[in-house]
Amino acid sequence: MSIIVWIVIGGLAGWIANMLMKTDGSLVKNVVTGVVGALVGGFVMSxxxxxxxxxxxxxxxxxxxxxxxxxxxxxxVLTGKRA
Known part of the structure; x- marks a missing residue:
């Protein structure tokens, strides 16, 4: 699997997740959230x-x-923020 696929899907997933959870973030934060989220999601799905x-x-x-x-x-939850 290419790193570009991780970045593209991670960026889109992070952006949509930030919109759903009503948080703000930059492009880098969206990509990092999406890539780490893909790892978390993969663990949960498995x-x-x-x-x-x-x-x-x-x-x-x-x-x-x-x-x-x-x-x-x-x-x-860990930082005490609310959506």
Missing amino acids: FFGAAGFTGFNLWSFVVALVGSVILIAVIN
């Missing part, structure tokens, strides 16, 4: 028996988006 991040497709975007939302929610 825990439930589903495939994780599989490449440049819709399923990988959904996995990254779910992981990004989980990541932002956990960070908000």
Whole structure:
């Protein structure tokens, strides 16, 4: 899997997750949130028996988006911020 795929899907997933969770962020924050979210989402999906991040497709975007939302929610709980 190419690093460019991770950056593109991570950037889109991080951007959408930031909009859903009503947080703000720069392009770099969106990409980092999306890439780390893809890792978190892959772990969560494999825990439930589903495939994780599989490449440049819709399923990988959904996995990254779910992981990004989980990541932002956990960070908000730890820092005491509210959406």
